[in-house]
Amino acid sequence: MPRDTKMSKVGSNVTLINVMKLPGLNTLGISLARIDYAPLGENPPHTHPRATEILTVLEGTLYVGFVTSNTDNKLFSKVLNKGDVFVFPQGLIHFQFNPNSYKPAVAIAALSSQNPGAITIANAVFGSKPMISDDVLAKAFQVEKNTVDWLQAQFWADNHN
Amino acid sequence: MPRDTKMSKVGSNVTLINVMKLPGLNTLGISLARIDYAPLGENPPHTHPRATEILTVLEGTLYVGFVTSNTDNKLFSKVLNKGDVFVFPQGLIHFQFNPNSYKPAVAIAALSSQNPGAITIANAVFGSKPMISDDVLAKAFQVEKNTVDWLQAQFWADNHN
Amino acid sequence: MPRDTKMSKVGSNVTLINVMKLPGLNTLGISLARIDYAPLGENPPHTHPRATEILTVLEGTLYVGFVTSNTDNKLFSKVLNKGDVFVFPQGLIHFQFNPNSYKPAVAIAALSSQNPGAITIANAVFGSKPMISDDVLAKAFQVEKNTVDWLQAQFWADNHN
Amino acid sequence: MPRDTKMSKVGSNVTLINVMKLPGLNTLGISLARIDYAPLGENPPHTHPRATEILTVLEGTLYVGFVTSNTDNKLFSKVLNKGDVFVFPQGLIHFQFNPNSYKPAVAIAALSSQNPGAITIANAVFGSKPMISDDVLAKAFQVEKNTVDWLQAQFWADNHN
Amino acid sequence: MPRDTKMSKVGSNVTLINVMKLPGLNTLGISLARIDYAPLGENPPHTHPRATEILTVLEGTLYVGFVTSNTDNKLFSKVLNKGDVFVFPQGLIHFQFNPNSYKPAVAIAALSSQNPGAITIANAVFGSKPMISDDVLAKAFQVEKNTVDWLQAQFWADNHN
Amino acid sequence: MPRDTKMSKVGSNVTLINVMKLPGLNTLGISLARIDYAPLGENPPHTHPRATEILTVLEGTLYVGFVTSNTDNKLFSKVLNKGDVFVFPQGLIHFQFNPNSYKPAVAIAALSSQNPGAITIANAVFGSKPMISDDVLAKAFQVEKNTVDWLQAQFWADNHN
Numbered sequence: 025m026p027r028d029t030k031m032s033k034v035g036s037n038v039t040l041i042n043v044m045k046l047p048g049l050n051t052l053g054i055s056l057a058r059i060d061y062a063p064l065g066e067n068p069p070h071t072h073p074r075a076t077e078i079l080t081v082l083e084g085t086l087y088v089g090f091v092t093s094n095t096d097n098k099l100f101s102k103v104l105n106k107g108d109v110f111v112f113p114q115g116l117i118h119f120q121f122n123p124n125s126y127k128p129a130v131a132i133a134a135l136s137s138q139n140p141g142a143i144t145i146a147n148a149v150f151g152s153k154p155m156i157s158d159d160v161l162a163k164a165f166q167v168e169k170n171t172v173d174w175l176q177a178q179f180w181a182d183n184h185n
Numbered sequence: 186m187p188r189d190t191k192m193s194k195v196g197s198n199v200t201l202i203n204v205m206k207l208p209g210l211n212t213l214g215i216s217l218a219r220i221d222y223a224p225l226g227e228n229p230p231h232t233h234p235r236a237t238e239i240l241t242v243l244e245g246t247l248y249v250g251f252v253t254s255n256t257d258n259k260l261f262s263k264v265l266n267k268g269d270v271f272v273f274p275q276g277l278i279h280f281q282f283n284p285n286s287y288k289p290a291v292a293i294a295a296l297s298s299q300n301p302g303a304i305t306i307a308n309a310v311f312g313s314k315p316m317i318s319d320d321v322l323a324k325a326f327q328v329e330k331n332t333v334d335w336l337q338a339q340f341w342a343d344n345h346n
Numbered sequence: 347m348p349r350d351t352k353m354s355k356v357g358s359n360v361t362l363i364n365v366m367k368l369p370g371l372n373t374l375g376i377s378l379a380r381i382d383y384a385p386l387g388e389n390p391p392h393t394h395p396r397a398t399e400i401l402t403v404l405e406g407t408l409y410v411g412f413v414t415s416n417t418d419n420k421l422f423s424k425v426l427n428k429g430d431v432f433v434f435p436q437g438l439i440h441f442q443f444n445p446n447s448y449k450p451a452v453a454i455a456a457l458s459s460q461n462p463g464a465i466t467i468a469n470a471v472f473g474s475k476p477m478i479s480d481d482v483l484a485k486a487f488q489v490e491k492n493t494v495d496w497l498q499a500q501f502w503a504d505n506h507n
Numbered sequence: 508m509p510r511d512t513k514m515s516k517v518g519s520n521v522t523l524i525n526v527m528k529l530p531g532l533n534t535l536g537i538s539l540a541r542i543d544y545a546p547l548g549e550n551p552p553h554t555h556p557r558a559t560e561i562l563t564v565l566e567g568t569l570y571v572g573f574v575t576s577n578t579d580n581k582l583f584s585k586v587l588n589k590g591d592v593f594v595f596p597q598g599l600i601h602f603q604f605n606p607n608s609y610k611p612a613v614a615i616a617a618l619s620s621q622n623p624g625a626i627t628i629a630n631a632v633f634g635s636k637p638m639i640s641d642d643v644l645a646k647a648f649q650v651e652k653n654t655v656d657w658l659q660a661q662f663w664a665d666n667h668n
Numbered sequence: 669m670p671r672d673t674k675m676s677k678v679g680s681n682v683t684l685i686n687v688m689k690l691p692g693l694n695t696l697g698i699s700l701a702r703i704d705y706a707p708l709g710e711n712p713p714h715t716h717p718r719a720t721e722i723l724t725v726l727e728g729t730l731y732v733g734f735v736t737s738n739t740d741n742k743l744f745s746k747v748l749n750k751g752d753v754f755v756f757p758q759g760l761i762h763f764q765f766n767p768n769s770y771k772p773a774v775a776i777a778a779l780s781s782q783n784p785g786a787i788t789i790a791n792a793v794f795g796s797k798p799m800i801s802d803d804v805l806a807k808a809f810q811v812e813k814n815t816v817d818w819l820q821a822q823f824w825a826d827n828h829n
Numbered sequence: 830m831p832r833d834t835k836m837s838k839v840g841s842n843v844t845l846i847n848v849m850k851l852p853g854l855n856t857l858g859i860s861l862a863r864i865d866y867a868p869l870g871e872n873p874p875h876t877h878p879r880a881t882e883i884l885t886v887l888e889g890t891l892y893v894g895f896v897t898s899n900t901d902n903k904l905f906s907k908v909l910n911k912g913d914v915f916v917f918p919q920g921l922i923h924f925q926f927n928p929n930s931y932k933p934a935v936a937i938a939a940l941s942s943q944n945p946g947a948i949t950i951a952n953a954v955f956g957s958k959p960m961i962s963d964d965v966l967a968k969a970f971q972v973e974k975n976t977v978d979w980l981q982a983q984f985w986a987d988n989h990n
Contacts, residue, residue: 054458068325073276091309093302099313115234134456136376141254148252152260164229215780295778297698390647395598413631415624421635437556463576470574474582486551537941617939619859712969717920735953737946743957759878785898792896796904808873
């Protein structure tokens, strides 16, 4: 059954699938997530500090990609249909986007750690608690400080309400 | 001797120190970098996919910090002076900023891998080659698409000229 | 599209899904397989020497299980339906069986190694080339030597024709 | 002094040698076993999920072997005399058999883990508690269900009395 | 500020720098030490069982080296000045010596483990509690037993007063 | 058959047992050595940078021990007879000595690495090529420089003739 994606501003819902818990299995080295995408919904740019990910599309279409590290910053991207598979290497920034305006999409992600971690870039950078100094972010993103302040207000509210 | 920080828009210069190369040492598990900061210069938000980092301030003052992963996004930050030490855990987004308008700063970073990798967030997100679709980034950062386009133009030029 | 299961005596077809090959990805630490089961087909008892496995049922119903190591030999088993998930810990003997006489089943298996290995118990024990001495197997399985000889003839033919 | 092998249906006795326990040694990465074999006794086909094994013959003669994984199922075997050494790679099915009708044999096994685990194939497959469905095993071993039932009755009694 | 080196017979003072303690950081994989050397002081031959080390000279001059394992026993050594860097591979015997009769020296050492361990050779061999039999040490170092006894008396007093 | 111990000044002979070489076994994670001891012979103080060791006495009697790291330098030692077992933790200095004036001894050592390495302390410290400065060693061992020079002459000749 599809998960609700209406509560999410970016239009996606990540469910860590509830695997059977067994005594002694605390070092499995693997985990699994189901991701539901609303029409035009996305799983925004993020990283997993401790896992490589393999994504399989179960329903619909997804535009996916990841960016390599300094100083290449090369984007590998692809449009995936049902049954297609894609790999996101450990620690690299990656995303999935449902380009269809009418139909939802569903994918299964397998991760090479029982504790992969996840860092959503926009939330960590602009929505941390307390906030990162806007001097730091204005220079890093080469925008005005009041642009940073506006972004921080928005993401801080998202994360901490 | 201080390294040149004038070529950098963000006002910093990272030098991987030239360690003695010996046959058979290709699996050291450690590396070292020297970082020079101009007045008000910074090492902007970035991650190392494969290393924890210990930073020691050799000269000047630094405001440093890192943000924890979802869904806490908690910022740990501190102002460091000469001789102070700080730890950035593997894979988390972190930064250093020189808050002094007149004096430069210098730090030594030890990293727990001979191949730590580095992803500068703004460059990877907005400066990838080819660019990430602005639909994806507008929704992720909750800004207008023309704001994304402007940022992409700027960072793309930085990375690929 | 369903894979052909008619060529298999046990009624299953394991396909290592063709993930995108990229330079430098040779240490992914993860792999993926699609398994098709005929009605009453099975993936017979086997082990993966180097991987834990997470199985997700995409279509149909599966009776699955694994047995713990000496001296407990405890069976953990379950009947799974579409969307259900099950974990097989590294190195333990496990199986999947489609109990439905009319409908096929399909599952996706994620494995915590890019090179998990697989040992099908009956084939390795009775179908090795050259054969294991029937003295050894008769005592191990507590059957007559001519029973062992008959099993070896059968599996040897399967494996090596 | 020789260990008793009369209580064992397969004619062997595996003793985990009692290593000196020291505070802080709980992550040794190695363990040791002494194995006594009656005349015509054997250590039946089994695997260690977490260890490679090196076997040294201390007394007598042993026919030993292991089988490689799918789809080769190649048997590497050898007759070993006093002082001879053999390697069983991690996770592969292996055995030792004393082919002498009159003399016992003794061996020392070093294992590359402080917790190697052991799965005796016949016991795990036919003697699990509860039993694996005989539908599964009949198809896997390509025998009649009543043959499976008879084997299960026998091994279940061995394991669980 | 310089650390006191007067209490040390060998003229050095190793300070494990007090890194910020954070919940969950107990598996950092890295640590840091500051070492102060008196004029003609030294950090005598020692090993780290669980870490490679990178040394950076902050002040003064150091003659440093390490010896490879059997049967080469090759010495790699170098005179380092301020800013120079040197690598000591995991488990190998190494040392640093300040050859200047008037000026102290200071270095920072980064180690590839949060628990690197340290074994000072002379103290472990001659100053253990209880003492190693002088038969063993006389033969190992090819000296008279009363020479061993004299060394043991001296180091035992150092270690255990 | 016993190995020759007459060529050795310390009265021992370490033989890396010739394990069966197989394609693909280059990451075994384990190795094995046979050690022969002359009457009053010894395997002098040494470390293995990359392995824990389990020793089993096959013939005779051995006085064995290891010393813990700084700053305890605690000696754990024991007299072992035929069949006794002892553990030497990774990286710690350890030795074996045959206290019997008439009978030889034999032991088997299992090591938790296919490439354990070995550093004989006296040879590495006093017999390196080129030699370590006698200033360094005189201060480290708190002896006169001419004592160091005499030891170096002796061990250098042993190692490099």
